[in-house]
Amino acid sequence: MGQSESKLFVISGPSGAGKGTLVARVRDRVPNLGLTVSATTRSPRAGEVDGVNYHFLSDDEFSARIEAGDFIEWAQVHDHRYGTLASEVDRSLSTGQSLILEIDVQGALAVKERFPEAVLIFIEPPSLDVLRERLLGRGSETPESLELRLHTAKGEMALRDRYDEIVVNDDLESATEELIAVLHRHERN
Numbered sequence: 001m002g003q004s005e006s007k008l009f010v011i012s013g014p015s016g017a018g019k020g021t022l023v024a025r026v027r028d029r030v031p032n033l034g035l036t037v038s039a040t041t042r043s044p045r046a047g048e049v050d051g052v053n054y055h056f057l058s059d060d061e062f063s064a065r066i067e068a069g070d071f072i073e074w075a076q077v078h079d080h081r082y083g084t085l086a087s088e089v090d091r092s093l094s095t096g097q098s099l100i101l102e103i104d105v106q107g108a109l110a111v112k113e114r115f116p117e118a119v120l121i122f123i124e125p126p127s128l129d130v131l132r133e134r135l136l137g138r139g140s141e142t143p144e145s146l147e148l149r150l151h152t153a154k155g156e157m158a159l160r161d162r163y164d165e166i167v168v169n170d171d172l173e174s175a176t177e178e179l180i181a182v183l184h185r186h187e188r189n
Contacts, residue, residue: 006034007098007186008089008115012108013123014153016134018169022123023102025176030183034092034099039065042080055085072114073107089115098187105156108163119186121179122163126170128153 013019027033039055041062050056057065062081065071074083084101092099101111108120125131128150135141135149160166165182169175 005187006093006096007183008093008111008118009098009100009183009186010108010111010118010120011100011102011123012105012120012156013169014125014131014156015149016131016138016153017123017125018134018172018175019102019123021172022167022169022175022179023100025172026100026179026183029176030180032097033183034095034097036084036088036092036099036101038082038088039071039074039085040080040082073103073110075104075107084111086114098183100183105159109159112162119165119182120163121165121167121182122160123175123179124157124160124166124168125153126168130170 011019011023037051037053037055039057039062041057041059042054044050044053044056048054048056059081062074062083065085066074066083070085070087071083072086072089074081084103084107089099089101101108103111111118112120125134131153132146132150135146141149164186167175167178167182
């Protein structure tokens with residue numbers, strides 16, 4: 001692997017900024033990135049496998065793991081909880097692979113406290129108007145949920161100066177290339 005070393009990259013940004021799409025594109029082009037399996041309290045969907053798609057935990061198990069300090073971050077999302085287990089991050093980094101976590105802003109800041117060497121990358125939409133259009137384009141937002149997401153986005157964007165890097169997702173191809181360049185630059189440092 002030359003002089004590069006494994007790094008923990010944390011990607012976050014507002015809903016609709018295109019984080020998931022960018023991370024999927026980067027994974028296609030940088031295949032040696034490690035993956036963690038998140039834990040959740042929701043039930044498996046058809047075809048999902050425990051330990052592959054998620055670690056499916058009961059509410060009690062999840063609470064016990066929080067109490068034990070097993071999560072580097074977790075969040076309540078609607079009716080369920082999701083979290084990243086420290087053991088998953090340690091397992092992936094111990095293989096020498098760099099790792100990308102795609103998590104919310106609060107979670108990202110919590111990861112930085114636990115792993116100070118983590119590289120936080122904020123994916124930013126070109127503007128709130130573009131973000132509004134993208135969210136509307138999903139066709140899944142009610143007027144209320146749209147306003148809530150935009151309000152949340154403003155708060156998240158106010159924290160972007162706490163990040164090591166900012167990638168503006170204006171054009172998907174150039175944002176993908178920029179994100180890959182950021183990963184390679186930090187792996188060499």
